[in-house]
Amino acid sequence: MSVLEKISAPADLRKLSYAEIDRLCSEIRNIMVEVVSKNGGHLASNLGAVELTVALHRVFDLARDRFVFDVGHQCYAHKILSGRLNKIETLRQYGGLSGFPKISESGYDAFGTGHSSTSISAALGYAAGRDLNGENYYVGALIGDASLSSGMAFEALNHLGHMKSRMMIILNDNEMAIAPNVGALSVYLEKIRVGWVYKKVKEDIEALLKMIPIFGSNVAKFVERVKSSLKYLVVPGMLFEELGVKYFGPIDGHNVEQIVTTIENAKDFAGPVIIHAITKKGKGFSLAEASPEKYHSGGLFCVETAPPPAQVENKTYTDIFGDTILDLASRENKIACITAAMCDGTGLSKFAAKYSARFFDVGICEQHALTFAGGLSLTGHIPVVAMYSTFSQRALDQFIHDVALQNLHVILCLDRAGLVGEDGPTHHGAFDISMFKMVPNVIIMAPSDAHELKNAVYNAVYNYRHPVVIRYPKGKAADYNPEKLLNGDFYQYENIEAASYKTVAEGEDLLMISCGTVLDECKKAAAELSEKRRASCEIIDIRFVKPISDKLIKYCGEKFDKIICVEDNCLKGGIGEEISARLYESGYNSKKIKLIGLPDRFVEHGPNSRLKNITGSDSAGILAAALAMLDGEKCRKKE
Numbered sequence: 297m298s299v300l301e302k303i304s305a306p307a308d309l310r311k312l313s314y315a316e317i318d319r320l321c322s323e324i325r326n327i328m329v330e331v332v333s334k335n336g337g338h339l340a341s342n343l344g345a346v347e348l349t350v351a352l353h354r355v356f357d358l359a360r361d362r363f364v365f366d367v368g369h370q371c372y373a374h375k376i377l378s379g380r381l382n383k384i385e386t387l388r389q390y391g392g393l394s395g396f397p398k399i400s401e402s403g404y405d406a407f408g409t410g411h412s413s414t415s416i417s418a419a420l421g422y423a424a425g426r427d428l429n430g431e432n433y434y435v436g437a438l439i440g441d442a443s444l445s446s447g448m449a450f451e452a453l454n455h456l457g458h459m460k461s462r463m464m465i466i467l468n469d470n471e472m473a474i475a476p477n478v479g480a481l482s483v484y485l486e487k488i489r490v491g492w493v494y495k496k497v498k499e500d501i502e503a504l505l506k507m508i509p510i511f512g513s514n515v516a517k518f519v520e521r522v523k524s525s526l527k528y529l530v531v532p533g534m535l536f537e538e539l540g541v542k543y544f545g546p547i548d549g550h551n552v553e554q555i556v557t558t559i560e561n562a563k564d565f566a567g568p569v570i571i572h573a574i575t576k577k578g579k580g581f582s583l584a585e586a587s588p589e590k591y592h593s594g595g596l597f598c599v600e601t602a603p604p605p606a607q608v609e610n611k612t613y614t615d616i617f618g619d620t621i622l623d624l625a626s627r628e629n630k631i632a633c634i635t636a637a638m639c640d641g642t643g644l645s646k647f648a649a650k651y652s653a654r655f656f657d658v659g660i661c662e663q664h665a666l667t668f669a670g671g672l673s674l675t676g677h678i679p680v681v682a683m684y685s686t687f688s689q690r691a692l693d694q695f696i697h698d699v700a701l702q703n704l705h706v707i708l709c710l711d712r713a714g715l716v717g718e719d720g721p722t723h724h725g726a727f728d729i730s731m732f733k734m735v736p737n738v739i740i741m742a743p744s745d746a747h748e749l750k751n752a753v754y755n756a757v758y759n760y761r762h763p764v765v766i767r768y769p770k771g772k773a774a775d776y777n778p779e780k781l782l783n784g785d786f787y788q789y790e791n792i793e794a795a796s797y798k799t800v801a802e803g804e805d806l807l808m809i810s811c812g813t814v815l816d817e818c819k820k821a822a823a824e825l826s827e828k829r830r831a832s833c834e835i836i837d838i839r840f841v842k843p844i845s846d847k848l849i850k851y852c853g854e855k856f857d858k859i860i861c862v863e864d865n866c867l868k869g870g871i872g873e874e875i876s877a878r879l880y881e882s883g884y885n886s887k888k889i890k891l892i893g894l895p896d897r898f899v900e901h902g903p904n905s906r907l908k909n910i911t912g913s914d915s916a917g918i919l920a921a922a923l924a925m926l927d928g929e930k931c932r933k934k935e
């Protein structure tokens with residue numbers, strides 16, 4: 297009988313011996329590797345947090361006590377232990393368990409997460425509410441060392457020190473973000489780790505100081521000064537203590553007994569405490585221990601072998617962006633690239649290796665990344681900030697106030713725009729068009745294929761002296777042909793005038809305005825339409841979300857009565873709404889217009905093909921909308 301089988305509720309963990317707990321941790325790891333190899337997911341972080349999670353469930357009753365998992369990508373052991381083992385096979389599948397904590401999924405999930413560095417704020421909110429209500433459950437946050445470096449986490453620590461609420465932070469310190477962690481805080485934590493041995497030395501010195509006879513107050517003051525300067529040198533956790541948070545550690549984050557004992561001691565403290573646990577990312581699975589970055593998150597893999605490197609014909613939009621910026625940087629030495637702890641994920645690894653002086657990893661600090669870029673641009677550099685669309689949500693004010701208001705030449709490259717599949721609603725890039733389109737001075741491009749993306753980046757660098765946003769999705773790049781448009785060894789970039797659009801197919805009966813990589817779906821739908829109804833469909837690749845020219849509006853208004861706008865942004869504030877309003881405003885107010893894009897609800901997790909289908913934004917949905925327009929048929933019902 298496996299140890300897991302002995303656990304019908306988390307409280308059963310308390311009945312286990314520590315030898316059984318060790319076996320349990322291995323069993324949990326095996327399940328994780330098995331499931332992630334089939335369903336994809338965040339492996340390395342989960343493997344590293346098993347013992348911490350088991351210890352939490354052993355000490356606390358997490359149905360009542362409230363623990364917030366930061367980012368939430370390390371929640372698999374928590375799900376396995378809190379009544380979801382029988383559904384773990386469905387992890388990240390449509391209708392199955394989410395890859396992140398979700399309050400609608402289980403009462404054991406205290407707070408929904410996905411974006412980093414929210415846990416201390418959310419836990420402190422819980423603690424404040426608990427105290428107002430006169431309740432007495434325990435509250436805590438489990439946060440990684442990289443997530444702790446973000447502004448939000450610092451804001452929460454600052455507030456926590458002021459509130460002095462009874463709550464616990466468990467710092468899961470594995471020295472890694474997705475890649476090795478960066479920044480002064482990480483150097484500080486490194487000092488603590490290294491200084492583990494200094495602990496003993498410090499105790500000896502203090503004992504020695506106590507033995508020195510004190511001759512008058514000067515000597516006493518001197519001793520105090522020596523003591524406090526020594527504290528800064530060698531006492532672990534001084535930073536937290538100074539902020540009013542009692543520090544425990546560092547401890548071995550893979551030793552359940554040690555973690556449990558420390559939690560038990562720390563939780564009796566009346567105010568805020570932090571337990572600093574040292575862990576290894578990827579722990580227990582040799583491939584992930586050796587390459588935690590590769591196994592941070594990702595697709596399917598064979599349990600025995602590492603995933604194969606990407607082939608040329610499988611280049612993603614991320615790869616195309618990375619290659620392009622590398623190429624342009626060789627010609628333009630003012631280009632500087634900025635990432636918020638996502639160097640590889642955004643395709644900047646080659647740039648970082650070749651142009652390290654012009655590369656800045658600011659940590660998980662999207663807000664700082666944009667304002668930093670603003671300053672950098674005023675020194676004559678051309679900052680290119682690459683981040684995922686979903687994380688740019690956090691930096692909207694910095695984009696508006698620090699970049700756009702001053703009309704600075706900062707290029708914001710948004711990867712993972714549109715639906716991202718199995719990571720689900722916390723990670724879908726559903727809102728960037730709506731967010732950025734409203735901002736004055738900005739040029740926004742939505743390239744429809746690999747070559748359009750290359751040209752977008754080129755034009756953003758050389759031709760547009762404004763803030764520029766370029767958005768592109770996850771996945772394999774359409775129309776990628778490395779030979780295409782080569783002039784000798786050099787790629788032949790094209791100058792693109794802002795607001796220019798491309799007519800992809802000419803037609804008479806209906807117009808499809810396509811925004812970005814949904815162009816493929818539009819083409820498929822148009823082909824089927826012509827086959828099914830002999831209807832001729834014009835397709836326009838709009839290229840620019842902003843500006844949209846009056847010429848385009850006039851052309852659409854004069855030539856077509858039926859117009860379908862397709863995008864992978866949410867419909868609210870999307871490009872379809874913009875075109876409808878502009879048509880109406882220009883007097884073309886009797887058009888039949890159908891808007892296709894993401895609905896006014898959060899789209900769940902699951903394979904992208906399925907999500908596109910249920911939101912009606914695949915070729916079948918576009919075709920159905922076109923048929924409904926042409927024939928007056930009812931649109932295919934959306935979920």
Ligand SMILES: Cc1ncc(C[n+]2csc(CCOP(=O)(O)OP(=O)(O)O)c2C)c(N)n1
Nearest residue numbers: 341410411412440441442443472473474637
């Ligand atoms: C706001 C935000 N930016 C970027 C990310 C992408 N991201 C997911 S996990 C991660 C690294 C987290 O490192 P750490 O907090 O140390 O946890 P670990 O994975 O090492 O356990 C990053 C950058 C995110 N989830 N949220």
